[in-house]
Amino acid sequence: MELDFKEPILGDYLVKTINVRNFGAKGDGDTDDTVSIQAAIDALYKSPLVDKPSMYKEGGIVYFPPGxxxxxxxxxxxxxxxxxxxxTPTTAYLCPAxxxxxxxxxxxxxxxxxxxxxxxxxxGANGTGQRTQIANIGMRHLGIDMRFVDKTTAVRILRPYNSxxxxxxxFFNIRGKAIEAVSNTEDKPFNDKNLVGQGLVMRDIHIDNTTTLDNRRNKMSLDSGMxxxxxxxxxxxxxxxxxxxxxxKILACGKKGDREGTYILTDGVTSNALAPRHGLxxxxxxxITVKECAFAQFSKAAIKIERGTFGxxxxNLYTFIHENTFEENSETGVTIDGSTTSGDISRKGVGKIVISENRFLGNLPLRYSHWLNHCDLVTIRDRGNIYIGEGALNTTIDTVDLNTAISEKIDGRTTYSLQPKIEDNGVRTVIMGKEYLTDGANVSNIYAIKTRLTAKRFSLPVIEKQELYPDNEVSVEGDIALLREEREKGTKxxxxxTLENGSLGWVDMAGNSIFSGEITSAVLSGNSIIGTFTGDIHTFQVTTVFNDGTVLTKVGGTLDKNGNFSFYYPKPSNFQNVVSLKVDGLDKGRNKITEFSFPHKLQILPEYNIGxxxxxxxxxxxxxxxxxxxxxxGxxxxxxxxxxxxxxxETFKYYALGKINNQPLKTFILEGMDANGEVAVRINVLTREVL
Incomplete structure (x- = not known):
């Protein structure tokens, strides 16, 4: 056996470095190097070294050359x-088989x-050694290819403790766990020694399951696994x-394919496969801090946070998830669930979590960016669709958009509808962000703060009537204000x-409309309707109804402070087919205050005389x-x-010679019919009395 030495790197001490090749490891992919690798590790425990007493008595580096x-x-x-x-990770491969x-x-x-x-x-089988936590250990610059195993964990650390x-x-072709760091396992080898681990650093790790189909079966050839x-x-x-x-960075899958190595195409195009597992x-x-990581192609929550099970x-407290990327996932980016299988949630399970500045990308529709329930004190500063369950307490959401404004063309007109992005069923939730508002025809936005907090005092703004419909804003049903009275000293x-006619408008607590007014006169003169009005009328709407059912509506008009108004109204070419003509007075929110219907008129001028x-x-x-x-x-x-x-x-003449006389038992009536053929006006020809 030969020992390699590096320069002093820890104060005055040298770190022992052992090359696995010196213990018989071949690194050729065919020879079983298990015994050689274990022997190299065990050799580091044979200390102190007689010739190097300054060496650490425990530990060192096991070096894997390319292979x-x-x-x-x-x-x-x-x-x-x-x-x-x-x-390097691309030259030194560890391949379990x-x-x-x-x-x-x-x-x-x-x-x-x-x-x-x-x-x-x-x-071994009799439990743990004298110490129950392992410290100052790690792995660097290695590639681990799990193509020939299935549910086996690549790296497991039981009770890590600092450094x-x-x-x-x-990591490649991972179907089991890539990394597992736990305080105990299901068979509980630590018996009753209940301790927790700490101080594990995972950085610059690439976990890649995007195996190409051309050699998929070769890479996972034992059971054709995917x-x-x-x-x-x-x-x-x-x-x-x-x-x-x-x-x-975790890439859970590659493209969709079958076990024979053929791509599955949809309309001639490949698509991404998804793995039904959690990334973390x-x-x-x-x-725990999760920062600048990436999670892709999961059909379950990419990150799931829940209660402890065996330890x-x-x-689960104080988790920080920042500046990560979630791409091509279908369920959730982050799921926080403090529930238990027994249903007992009397003991707090998950809380004090901060999530911020993450990205959600891809073509797949993500059900929720964040899903949380049975948790406490979760703060989210992200864009996305968020679900807050009934068991979520004291949640704070600071997002970009609370909803989305969706436009649609109907009969050449653009209409808008709103789609919420946050579903809140929680307790004491505070939600902040930009909220779109619409009346169907227009869109505006506000910065909204919504809360389920129970306040001891609630303050309402005091505003003037003319401020109820501010420019570039849309009022929302449920808005409340304190109105300053104009004629009376005080507020209400x-x-x-929603009013009885289906429109939205401002009313007092008794249900009475705040706005009032009257069109006191209106006549059609040339190409305009002119008239007078009183009250809070802000604009006008003219409605023309024809005998074929056609309805023309136009909003506009000008008015002055003296109560006069004018509305441009060139008569339609088929005006003789008009059944009714009406002018509505509208408030600033375009809610109807009053209406004026033009009467049917028939007037005899000059006086008719018999003969x-x-x-x-x-x-x-x-x-x-x-x-x-x-x-x-008779x-x-x-x-x-x-x-x-x-x-x-708009004048008429009727040939009446020989039809009208002075017989006392007869009454002569001129009737005017509207465009529907219905009698609209009856007038006594001789007395000019309207009947």
């Missing part, structure tokens, strides 16, 4: 101070539950404190709500005329259709 090192049994590192160091038994892969005689590298003071570092490592078969978390931490993940599972951990520490509470050839006069909204002779002498009723109407001058 492909086959491993068939668990490599155990059961004392502190050991670092496994390779040349299992055996296919009944169609399933066993590694070291087990289907699951074991590890390729296990760092622990574990001494434990995993860095510059590349990355999307995996269900175990890629990284699992339980009862671990004060630790971090930095620049850890935290259970009962405290003080001493149940509560008002609310913006005159024509009845003449003017009209409005009349399409046809008829003369009716009503008799009380002759009954006689109707004479006729008359000429001039639509430009």
């Amino acid at each position: 492909n090192y086959k491993i068939t049994k668990t490599i155990r590192i059961d004392k502190s101070g050991i670092y496994l160091v390779g040349d 299992g055996d296919l038994v009944d169609g399933k892969i066993q590694f070291d005689g087990k289907l699951s539950g074991n590890a390729v590298f296990e760092f622990s003071y574990f001494t 434990c570092i995993l860095e510059d490592i590349m 990355p999307e078969d995996a269900t175990l978390p890629v990284i699992h931490l339980e009862n671990l404190n004060e630790s971090s993940l930095t620049n850890v 599972l935290l259970q009962g951990c405290q003080g 001493k520490q149940v509560e 509470i008002i609310i913006f709500k 005159d050839s024509f009845i003449t006069g003017n009209y409005f909204l009349i399409k046809s005329l008829r003369l009716v002779v009503e008799s009380t002498d 002759e009954g009723r006689i109707e004479y259709l006729g008359g000429d109407l001039d639509s430009k001058t």
